[in-house]
Amino acid sequence: RMYKRQVICRRDINVFNVPFLAIYESLIPPEEEKLKQNQLVALLEKLVNKEWPAAKLYLYGSCANSFGVSKSDIDVCVAIEEADMDKAKIIMKLADILQSDNLQNVQALTRARVPIVKLMDPVTGISCDICINNLLAVVNTKLLRDYALIDPRLRQLAFIIKHWAKSRRVNETYHGTLSSYAYVLMCIHYLQMRRPAILPCLQDMDTTYCVTVDDVNCAFFDKVEKLGDFGRHNKETIAQLVRGFFHYWAYCHDYANAVISVRTGSIISKREKDWTRRIGLDRHLICIEDPFETSHDLGRVVDKYSIKVLREEFERAADIMQNDPNPCNKLFEPY
Ligand code: ATP
Ligand code: MG
CATH class of the missing domain: 3.30.460.10 (Beta Polymerase, domain 2)
Incomplete structure (x- = not known):
């Protein structure tokens, strides 16, 4: 009996790598x-x-x-x-x-x-x-594409997170939830923060690409093929990353004080951005800094109702990844 309990408690999340990768493959456009x-x-x-x-x-x-x-x-x-x-x-x-x-x-x-x-x-x-x-959208598109070339786990994670967000209807900015662009930035940031890191911070490296658009200077390292296999020291698998991502947003993110920033590859404080109070319609209940328009919070569409919906969905997903016998189906059950 002892043995059986252990098997149930310490299940190996890696058995879900194959089904998660199959979902990812099925979403890739032909x-x-x-x-x-x-x-x-x-x-x-x-x-x-x-x-x-x-x-x-x-x-x-x-x-x-x-x-x-x-x-x-x-x-x-x-x-x-x-x-x-x-x-x-x-x-x-x-x-x-x-x-x-x-x-x-x-x-x-x-x-x-x-x-x-x-x-x-x-x-x-x-x-x-x-x-x-x-x-600016053309330039931030290039930044995202360059990040995707560094480690295949980014594209896998982002496809799964986007698919989850669409299935659970939390990818609707007109209803106060987040854009696809915001979810991809959350994935990039999550992989930048892993130790060892899976992604670098391209805006913190030598500038090899630089344009000024609408008075915004956009500079980053874009010779990503030179980075070799950047994330090789981190062996986390897709199932572990999906579980970790949801766990972070359900139980670890400091919603009161923290801003996630792909630009710096770190967490910065709401105070330093002056995002501590509501200004106009911007409530800053979940803060995601745009990598180039740094005064722009991609979480600004989120209101006091939709923040609850979002956080409950993160918790639901985290609990499924932790406990559900069949997370690959349960996660994407239509809302
Ligand atoms: P989907 O697969 O859902 O269509 P998408 O990547 O096209 O996803 P959208 O959220 O529709 O994502 O946004 C399209 C593009 O517009 C983004 O890739 C980004 O370049 C730009 N964009 C969207 N929202 C913003 C925003 N709030 N600020 C700056 N750029 C944005
Ligand atoms: Mg689109």
């Missing part, structure tokens, strides 16, 4: 999706360049940061130098141009925080959001 995306971008580029010959198109978000699961929408940024026209006007004009081609459900959302045109391409079946001159 190669032909990339081809279709490129086909749509080429079409958009042609249409945009008829009106604005010097405009350039960039992919950003999950279709370009390597954290995109199969069948995601794509995010496109049009870089236009039109000093005399405001973004809303450009968006309206762009919507007109795209409408007259063969694209469907074209909508101009001019009043959103980031104004966009939404559309669906009936040929490829891909939906797409187009924004104007949002070049």
